[in-house]
């Protein structure tokens with residue numbers, strides 16, 4: 001029963017566009033009505049009607065340790081007693097910056113902001129200021145937040161809603177954003193040659209989370225590194241999803257490829273509204289007041305968000321075994337899901353790395369936006385609904401990665417695989 005969620009959604013639509021504060025949450029791509037959530041703990045999330053689900057969204061990534069982690073909660077409690085915002089420097093933000101530079105291999109200096117969107121918008125401004133160039137190069141289906149420059153061939157909600165190019169973006173902005181297919185190195189070479197000396201930055205999700213989970217081909221990230229170095233292009237890894245998730249040092253550590261700049265998001269706030277961008281000192285020194293590129297914010301480095309993030313990152317740094325556990329859980333879960341689908345004779349592709357994965361209903365490999373779109377999204381919608389009925393909460397879109405938290409143990413993995421079998425049986429029957 002989800003009657004309270006239904007009532008809230010009806011009321012929400014009167015006051016909030018589409019009844020939600022972020023489009024994917026409206027369940028439009030999968031049908032049905034969104035669940036309104038009242039609390040979550042560990043691996044479980046609970047809606048306002050009291051239904052409990054195993055959470056495979058984990059706030060779109062940050063709940064690596066599961067919901068309401070005790071150490072993060074205690075840190076927030078302590079911080080709250082000292083007021084909520086100062087708009088002035090604090091000791092905790094220095095510690096936080098030091099910790100990020102210690103953990104993320106290519107980051108020498110870092111600036112805190114309030115979201116991943118702010119981080120990517122600021123990073124490209126700095127790259128433009130640093131290079132004196134105007135164009136940016138991004139990959140089709142990659143999502144870097146909702147900054148104007150990025151809503152061209154965008155993934156995530158834009159792809160889910162079928163509007164990868166949003167109205168409201170000026171022609172000038174659109175002209176400055178070049179796009180190529182993910183994993184297509186020849187297309188990158190060609191567009192770079194056609195725009196020689198004009199591209200300030202190449203920005204990429206080193207593992208894509210926003211057209212579903214899509215992995216880079218072997219050597220792809222390194223080849224991009226070489227092109228950027230040769231052409232004087234600032235190489236930016238958007239690690240909003242992969243940072244601190246694929247390893248303590250993110251995708252760059254996992255793949256051993258060093259970008260010039262890195263953007264980070266919700267994970268560094270332990271779920272609180274935080275983002276950050278950082279990189280080589282030489283580039284970051286272009287940021288005001290050290291340099292001429294302006295970027296500011298009263299809530300940047302907010303003491304409560306910093307306290308939460310610091311407690312979260314310290315645990316991730318001090319317990320490397322978490323990553324071993326997450327990797328093992330990823331492999332175990334995905335092999336269970338695969339086994340069921342093979343037994344049922346279904347066409348599918350599952351992409352997985354560490355604790356990120358996506359299931360596509362297609363017989364094609366999924367390596368870019370075009371191949372991601374070959375997935376049977378109607379079947380995904382039915383599968384999503386039946387998984388909910390079987391108490392597993394997936395992202396309400398084919399084009400989002402799923403995330404495994406450290407709170408998911410072997411018993412829960414078996415539960416998810418069982419739900420997967422039952423859900424598929426029903427979803428296929430209802431075709």
Ligand code: HOZ
Nearest residue numbers: 022024025060156157210
């Ligand atoms: N586009 C976001 C994840 N890729 C979804 C954000 C949300 O709805 O909270």
